[in-house]
Structure formats: C-alpha cells, structure tokens
C-alpha cells in the first residue's frame with residue numbers, strides 16, 4: 609500500500625486513497641480522489657488544457673494501480689503514442705509522492721474547447737506499467753495497446769490481459785473553476801487463498817462479481833469528483849448492500865526524486881560528445897522533466913539547483 613496512513617482525526621477529504629472491502633462478495637477495492645496534488649503537479653509545467661486533462665486522468669489511474677502493490681517501490685505508468693501527445697509518464701512512490709510529465713506537439717493538438725480523450729490525443733500506442741524496487745530490480749508489470757476511447761477502457765484491457773484476479777475500475781478527471789479534480793474507484797476479487805474470504809461455489813463467485821461490477825458502474829462522473837461527497841459516503845452509496853468496510857485512508861502528495869547527485873550520475877553514463885550538446889553558453893544545463901528544476905554546471909562535476 610502506498611502513502612502515509614491517516615488517523616481518524618485528520619480531516620482530509622482530497623488527495624487520498626481509501627481502501628475498502630465488500631465482505632458479502634469477497635471483493636476488495638480502492639477509491640481515490642485527487643485535487644490539490646494535481647494542481648501542484650501541473651503548476652510545474654505549462655501544458656495546454658487538453659494535455660493537463662490526460663495527465664490528471666493518468667495520475668488518478670497510476671495512484672489507483674500503485675495502491676494494489678504489496679511491496680515497496682516506485683510504480684510507473686508510461687503512455688506512448690503517435691498522436692499529438694507522444695509520451696506521458698506518471699510515477700508514484702511507496703511514500704505517496706506523485707509526479708508527472710508529458711511530451712506533445714502543440715500544433716497537432718485539437719482545439720481546446722473540444723473534449724480530449726486518451727485516444728484522440730495519443731492515437732496508436734501503448735500503456736506500460738513498471739515497478740522499480742531498487743537497484744537492478746525494475747520489472748515490467750504489463751503492457752497493453754491503447755485501445756478504447758478513454759483511460760478507463762485501456763485499463764479494462766490491461767486488467768483482462770495482465771491481472772490474475774478479476775479487476776475493474778472507473779475514473780474521471782475534470783477542471784473546475786477552483787482547480788483540477790480526479791476521482792477513481794477500483795474493485796478486485798479476493799484471491800482464493802485470502803484468509804478473509806467466505807467460501808463460495810464458482811457460480812456464486814461469478815454472480816458476486818457480476819453484481820458488484822454493475823454497482824460500481826452505476827457511479828456517475830460527478831460522484832467521483834464531487835468534493836462535498838466524501839469517499840466513505842460514496843462507497844456506502846454504491847455498495848451498502850455488500851457490507852462495505854473501510855480501512856484508514858492513505859495520503860498522496862506531490863514529490864520529485866531528482867537531485868544534483870542523480871543528475872551527475874546520469875551524466876557519467878553519457879559520452880563526452882553528447883555532453884557538449886547539452887551545453888548552453890558553456891554551461892551544462894539539465895532540466896528535470898518531472899518538476900522543471902534546472903541543474904547547471906560549468907565544469908560538469910558540481911551541480912547547483914537554480
């Protein structure tokens with residue numbers, strides 16, 4: 609699980625993961641709501657509205673999937689396409705630090721007043737998920753073609769292909785006058801060996817899953833995003849017949865892991881000729897794509913944050 613566990617006294621209704629379980633139907637789940645963290649991540653860039661839209665959606669999706677991890681590490685979602693947006697990266701650490709960046713061709717973006725979907729912006733491409741658990745342990749979780757209109761559609765394909773357990777999710781993001789907001793909910797059938805599982809026949813399992821996915825799919829976009837509807841109330845509204853039980857929520861915040869030392873280490877693996885190309889007025893300038901921090905050096909050894 610990612611993020612800091614919040615005690616009951618903390619009145620946090622945004623930027624959190626709310627784990628839950630549906631005891632009647634042997635299902636566990638996560639609800640996510642992001643607000644200020646999206647504004648903070650996006651404020652580091654100056655992306656057009658449509659690009660901000662997909663970054664906000666991807667951030668909610670990444671937090672949702674990362675929250676299923678049982679071990680510590682960095683969970684990364686990477687989307688690549690041949691459309692106006694060619695690349696999008698979001699990663700989340702066990703501590704709940706999220707960061708993101710996108711690369712795009714401004715000339716190819718659709719007009720800002722047109723609703724942007726994952727498909728319309730990325731075109732043909734793929735989504736890749738990786739988990740980095742420290743040195744030399746980067747592992748692919750999965751990769752899936754960008755199929756379907758929305759990130760919700762793409763995730764459904766990913767779950768079909770990659771997850772061993774029945775999994776379903778729904779997410780939404782929208783910019784309000786006071787800032788960006790994203791909301792998401794995910795459900796997953798408990799594994800057979802799970803201690804808390806009520807023994808059931810395969811037919812009953814199938815019926816449970818059918819019933820719970822129907823309930824989840826009744827959630828409206830506005831409910832996922834409505835700040836006045838806290839996640840516990842939303843979960844109760846959706847799943848009260850399934851005996852929904854919630855666990856302490858976890859906090860999510862903006863955070864980047866870049867540092868002068870990391871930049872130095874990265875430069876050590878670059879051939880001298882290419883280092884020359886990084887120079888601006890005799891100084892090497894490296895800008896972190898995630899947080900836009902500029903690192904510069906005259907001699908290529910000592911870096912200062914500017």
Ligand SMILES: [Zn+2]
Pocket residue numbers: 864865866896897898899900901
């Ligand atoms: Zn950074």
